[in-house]
Each structure stands twice: as C-alpha cells, then as structure tokens.
Amino acid sequence: MQKQLEKHVKKPVRTISGVTPLTVVLKPRKCNHGTCIYCPGGEYVPQSYTDKSPAVMRALALGFDPYEQVKNRLNVLNAMGHPTDKIELIVLGGTFLQYDLEYQYWFIKRCFDAMNGKDAENLEEAKKINETAGHRCVAMCIENRPDNCSPEEIKRMLEFGATRVEIGVQMPDDEIYMKTNRGHTVQDVINATKNLKNAGFKLGYHMMPGLPGSNPKKDIELFKKIFDSSDFRPDQLKLYPCQVVKDSPLARTYKIIKYKPYTEKQTKEILKKMMALIPEYCRVMRMIREFPKEKMVKGLTKLDLRKDVEEEIRISGKKVNEIRMREVGFNSKNLNENLMLKTIEYDSSDGKEYFLEIVNDNGILFGLLRLRLTKGKEGRATIRELHIYGQTLNLGEHEKGVSQHKGLGKWLMEEAEKIAKEKKYEKIYVISGIGVREYYKNLGYKLDRPYMIKKLL
Ligand code: SF4
Incomplete structure (x- = not known):
C-alpha cells in the first residue's frame, strides 16, 4: 500500500529518534553451560568480552557498579556535547538472565536511579520516576541466550523495561552447536524467537560465519534459512565472523583441531553474499567484533571491514534491501x-x-x-x-x-x-x-x- 505526501512545511517534528546509547557492563561470571569454544573472558571480565574493550575498561575502573557506570557515562556524554535526554541502555556481558535474581533487579534499578538522579525505594518507583526524568530510558537492550527466554524470563525482561533482546544464534545447526559447545539446540532458537516476538520485543541475532564445523557454502545455506523459514526472521543482525581470541577455549585448541578462521578475502565475500540475502525488514547493526589486535591469536584484525564491504556493494550497483544502507x-x-x-x-x-x-x-x-x-x-x-x-x-x-x-x-x-x-x-x-x-x-x-x-x- 502506498500513500504520497505533498511538499513539506518547515516545522520540526517531535520524534523518538536521536537516542544516545549507554552501555553498562555486568560483573564477571561464567555461563551456566560452560564456555562456548570461541568465547573469551569470564574470570576478571564478563564472559564474551576482553579487558581492552572501552566499556569493560570503564566498568573495571568502577568495580562494575551500575550506578557509577551510568552516572560517569552521562557526565562524559554531557561534557562531549551529546544529548542525554533519550538513552538506550545496553546491558552487556555474559548472560544477564542467569545472574541471581536479586542482582538482576538491583542492577537495573540502580541504572534507573542514576538516570533519575535520585534513589527510589524499588524498581517500580524508579521506572515511574524515569517516565518524566531528564535522562529518560527510551529503550533497553539485554543480551541473552536462546535457552533463557522462557515465558517467566520474558516476563522479567518486560518488568525491567527492556525493549530489545539480542540472542546468540551463531549458525542454526545442532552439529555446529555441539562442536562449539553452545549448550542449546536450534529448537531453543525457534522457541525463543517466537516467545520474544510475541512479547513485543525487537529481536536481534548474533551470527558467526566461519565456526569450527562450518565452511563458506554451509554458512550461506544456514544464513538463507534464517530468512527463508518463518521460524526465524529476526529484525536485526550482528555479523561476527569467528576469530581466535586470547583466553578462549579455541585459542588453546585451534591447532589440535586444525581450525583455520576465514581470510579477509573470504570474509568479505561471505559478508557481501549475506548482505544480498537480507530482506527489507532487517538491519545489520554491526559487522566484526572489535577485539583489539593484542587479543587476537588468529583471524581478522581489520576492524572496519564493514566500510569495505558496503563500499564494494555500492560500487557493484547491486540492490541492497538491508535497512541501515537505506537509512x-x-x-x-x-x-x-x-x-x-x-x-x-x-x-x-x-x-x-x-x-x-x-x-x-x-x-x-x-x-x-x-x-x-x-x-x-x-x-x-x-x-x-x-x-x-x-x-x-x-x-x-x-x-x-x-x-x-x-x-x-x-x-x-x-x-x-x-x-x-x-x-x-x-x-x-x-x-x-x-x-x-x-x-x-x-x-x-x-x-x-x-x-x-x-x-x-
Ligand atoms: S553463551 Fe555467550 S557469553 Fe556465554 S559462553 Fe557462550 S558466547 Fe560466551
């Protein structure tokens, strides 16, 4: 259906855009199922992150205190002249829903307290104050595992005020999940996808081409499945080609299992093919994890590969439906x-x-x-x-x-x-x-x- 608009009048529109992301990092903790083969961290820094990521470095300096992290970040953003009236709170590190319940409620409440500039009695009061506060939480993202999206866990995420959930899907294949010690199945992804969408969440998948047990052909086939099958169809993607990162199980075993990450050329080709398969309703939020060079054992070190990929797509003149390139x-x-x-x-x-x-x-x-x-x-x-x-x-x-x-x-x-x-x-x-x-x-x-x-x- 299409409607045509007349020429515009010059009048600013009140929108809900112009949102400033603010990242808070959880205290270090190991995931319940163990460690996925490619995943660093877990003892001194949260699982899946290294001590060289800027958000983790800030959190480390502040003892992972949520209140201090938010307060500190708001001050810095203000000083840099960024707007801080509309905040997207991003909760990073490990699997938040697996932390003990008391910690989860405390963590979120303290984030609201810091945005509100005053301490509330409980989470409900903190949220109420935030409805009209100077730094409003207009969106909240929680990183999660597909097997931590039960109805009860979804209810809790809604209670926190979350609006977006990102789950690690990597490549939807039970054999790859076994080989990489994911500890969940494709069916868990399908169930989580449905539960999250039904609850109204915006849903993001983290996807990893180049995992042990995969190859370029298999990666593209599995990626196609994500959009061909109505069981998946996420709203957003983060495309993170597998890298061998220090302190991960893969760093200790990659020689024994004869694992080789994709070369830069292979990665670019795969990412371009993936971009061509993405429909109009999906946005690629990121490509490539930003692990610093000193943390890399093997794999891509070109952190801005996305620019090259998009540039090559533009030069080729091929039509791309993906959201971000059309924004x-x-x-x-x-x-x-x-x-x-x-x-x-x-x-x-x-x-x-x-x-x-x-x-x-x-x-x-x-x-x-x-x-x-x-x-x-x-x-x-x-x-x-x-x-x-x-x-x-x-x-x-x-x-x-x-x-x-x-x-x-x-x-x-x-x-x-x-x-x-x-x-x-x-x-x-x-x-x-x-x-x-x-x-x-x-x-x-x-x-x-x-x-x-x-x-x-
Ligand atoms: S579920 Fe995520 S955070 Fe936990 S070990 Fe696997 S990749 Fe790391």
Whole structure:
C-alpha cells in the first residue's frame, strides 16, 4: 500500500529518534553451560568480552557498579556535547538472565536511579520516576541466550523495561552447536524467537560465519534459512565472523583441531553474499567484533571491514534491501522529500508481521514500524518498534487530503492502528521504553503494565 505526501512545511517534528546509547557492563561470571569454544573472558571480565574493550575498561575502573557506570557515562556524554535526554541502555556481558535474581533487579534499578538522579525505594518507583526524568530510558537492550527466554524470563525482561533482546544464534545447526559447545539446540532458537516476538520485543541475532564445523557454502545455506523459514526472521543482525581470541577455549585448541578462521578475502565475500540475502525488514547493526589486535591469536584484525564491504556493494550497483544502507542518515544523495508509506507483510513465528516504512521515491528510509498480529487464545496486535530517522532534517509534513500536520511517527502509528482495526483486534499494544510512555500517552495510549495500549473497537 502506498500513500504520497505533498511538499513539506518547515516545522520540526517531535520524534523518538536521536537516542544516545549507554552501555553498562555486568560483573564477571561464567555461563551456566560452560564456555562456548570461541568465547573469551569470564574470570576478571564478563564472559564474551576482553579487558581492552572501552566499556569493560570503564566498568573495571568502577568495580562494575551500575550506578557509577551510568552516572560517569552521562557526565562524559554531557561534557562531549551529546544529548542525554533519550538513552538506550545496553546491558552487556555474559548472560544477564542467569545472574541471581536479586542482582538482576538491583542492577537495573540502580541504572534507573542514576538516570533519575535520585534513589527510589524499588524498581517500580524508579521506572515511574524515569517516565518524566531528564535522562529518560527510551529503550533497553539485554543480551541473552536462546535457552533463557522462557515465558517467566520474558516476563522479567518486560518488568525491567527492556525493549530489545539480542540472542546468540551463531549458525542454526545442532552439529555446529555441539562442536562449539553452545549448550542449546536450534529448537531453543525457534522457541525463543517466537516467545520474544510475541512479547513485543525487537529481536536481534548474533551470527558467526566461519565456526569450527562450518565452511563458506554451509554458512550461506544456514544464513538463507534464517530468512527463508518463518521460524526465524529476526529484525536485526550482528555479523561476527569467528576469530581466535586470547583466553578462549579455541585459542588453546585451534591447532589440535586444525581450525583455520576465514581470510579477509573470504570474509568479505561471505559478508557481501549475506548482505544480498537480507530482506527489507532487517538491519545489520554491526559487522566484526572489535577485539583489539593484542587479543587476537588468529583471524581478522581489520576492524572496519564493514566500510569495505558496503563500499564494494555500492560500487557493484547491486540492490541492497538491508535497512541501515537505506537509512536517511547514511545517504547524503537522493534526499527528495516525496515520502510514501509502504507496507511489507510476512509470516513470522506463527504470526503475521507488518513492516511499515516511510521512504522517498529513491527508496531512502525515513521511518519504520513493526506491527505483529497473532491469533488464538493469546492473540493480539502488538507494535514492536517505532523508529524515525533523520531528525536533523527538520521535516514537517502535510498529508494530502488531511488538514492537520502530522509527524512521521504519528503517520506510522495511525496506519498500524488501521490495519489492526481492519483485522478486528479490539486493542493494540505497544512495547514502550519507560521514557517513551509520555509520547504514547499523547497519542491516546494508556499504561497497562508493561505495555501501552489503546482500544480500537
Ligand atoms: S553463551 Fe555467550 S557469553 Fe556465554 S559462553 Fe557462550 S558466547 Fe560466551
């Protein structure tokens, strides 16, 4: 479905873009199942990280205290002139949901306390204060394992105020999981994917080409499966080719098992092929883990390989559907403002996804929304993401045939509500960062913990 907009009026639009990421790191701890073969860390630094990563170095200096980490980071960001009114809190290190419960609740509450600038009695109060605080938590990301996404664990993540969950999928193959000591199965990935999407989370997969037991052909086949099968279809990806990193089991065994990571050339070829397979609804957040050279035993050391990959794709002129390469912020050309709203519909983990995007007639992306519709006893309509790009453009818009001026966010929300209503859903749910609740209240939504909801019928 497409709508055409008239020329814009020059009026800034209140959007939910312009979010500043703030990373907090958990205290070191080993994962319950042991250690995945490629994974460093775990004793003095959190598992999966090294003591040379900037966020870990900061956390080490502050004894991994969440309050101090957030406070310190806010001060630095302020001093550097970055906006700190809208924060995306990113919880890094090991598997958060495996820490003892008391630590989990304490950790998140202390992050909110630091953003609020005052200590609350409990997590609920801290979240309430944050709804109107100066540093609002508008999104929260938790890194997790596929086998830690049970309904109970999902409820807890919602209670924390999380909006995005990233799970390690690596390559969806039970044999590779065995060889790399992942300690879970492909079925766990399928279950986690469905549970997380049903709860409204934005879902990211970490994927690792070049693992022991794989090869370039197998990697591409398995990667294809991620989008061919409706059991997977993540919203985001981090593509981390396997490297041999100091202090990992692989560093001790790679010679014995005759393991060789991909060369730079092989890696680039694979990444280009993967990019060509990614559909419109998926964004590549990162390529290559940023392990410092001194921590590398074998494998890629070119940390900015993504630039080369994207440059080569651009030069080849091949069409790429992936989100990031189409975003307004990464495109300085073809910026006409003839905006239209496109809807892409696809099956996903026993539900229907409607991916709504606002693009100009050169395909440049200005905003997107993810609407999920499920049927059955617990069926419902859930908005899993609303994201507006290009806040610096001061776009205002005037929709043809409609007298009032509308923001892009509002335009997307209205379209999503229309679709849900046509499908006879009585209400619509939004998973909302704590600090975005006010935004949705202004659009007629009410808090029905942990979601914002609006009656449609
Ligand atoms: S689950 Fe993640 S953090 Fe834990 S050992 Fe495996 S890769 Fe490392």
